[in-house]
Amino acid sequence: MRYNPIRMTAPIACAALALTACTAEEPEQTQTPLEIGLEATEEDEARLIAALAEADEVGYEITGIINRLERRCMEDKGFSVHDETIWYQPEYVPEEEEDQLEFDAPTDHIPTAEEAAENGFMVWTQTFDGSELAPPDPMDEQMEPYWELLDGPFYELPTEERKAWERAYEGVQTVKWRDDETSDDASRPEPGGCYGEVHRAVYGEPYQWSAPDETEGYFSWAWGEENPLYAGWNPTDHMRAWRDLTRDEEHAFLTCLDEGGNPGWDFNDDGYIDTFFYLHALYPQDPANAGIEFDPLPDWQLALMPEVPSDAPYDYDTAFATELALAEDFAACADGTGYREAGETRWRALHIGRMLEHETEVYAWQEKMNGYLATAQDLLEG
Secondary structure, rough: OOOOOOOHHHHOOOOOHHHHHOOOOOOOOOHHHHHHHHOOHHHHHHHHEEEHHHHHHHHHHHHHHHHHHHHHHHHHHOOOOHHHHHHHHOOOOOHHHHHHHOOOOOOHHHHOOHHHHHHHOOOHOOOOOOOOHHHOOOHHHHHHHHHHHHHOOOHHOOHHHHHHHHHHHHHHHHHHHOOOOOOOOOOOOOOHHHHHHHHHHHHOOOEEOOOHHHHHOOEEEEOOOOOOOOOOOHHHHHHHHHHHOOOOHHHHHHHHHHHHHOOOOOOOOOOOOOOOOHHHHEEEEEEHHOOOOOOOOOHHOOOOOOOOOOOOOOOHHHHHHHHHHHHHHHHHHHHOOOOOHHHHHHHHHHHHHHHHHHHHHHHHHHHHHHHHHHHHHHHHHH
């Protein structure tokens, strides 16, 4: 399993050994991230790949050392049986170079022609009759060691002993806050216990962090220096910018669906067309749900999909064939209108452009990360 603890905060800088020799030219400040990304060279991408690979490795090493320091702290406090899920860390597997910059554009929710012909939208895998036919989820196998930890000796301890462990690990105030159903984010206490002690030793004091698109009053505690690449970055604004760039292709895609006999579909605010609820309604119901009335979908969601046929649900084979046919139409329109190609190109360019735009700012942050690693190593050896 690939471990990627800081992908969303990956440093965009030269690899550590090359920091002092980095000579990347500054892009013109008048250029937009899209323009910078579209003009990026193979050398630019190679430099980003090296930075992302180093970020993965450094982040993995820091996490591993912190886990060991926390365990030592807990054992110094007299605990010998632990909640091992807290420190679960899958084996580190470096990502292939060609995959390092594979950003998942919103267009990826539309299957390719080959995927559509074989598996449709994969909705069938989540139906009563189709679930047993579904291919195994690779994530299930990767997470198997974690699920096994849930059956460990810690969970056989009396409730009060487990609670004592939690207080020692997270701090009395944090456990009290989490257990209080009336607690809100504004009253979230600073991290304490061994978790707080170790993180303070490595990173210094925590700071309150909230995402730009979160409601007022929400925050979490964060450690270390925030990656300048994402400081103040709003994913919602990023999505809007991408949709503005692909508006013509998006419209052409919907027109293609309408003219091809699939009217009634539309994109949601996240840039996706959600086919799940419509297609799931075509399949036979789970017998366990017979007679149960489920809440209807909200009006805004119904407005983004066609009306479910009055003769649904169908038998499984008919529903499956309908799903595949719809997926093939989606794939053909995505390719035929240029929606897929334009969307992927511009999404990738926006990300690369933002990375290159902030590249110089991140050099110091990259050095900070290596400094945190050195501090953690010194603490482990001390």
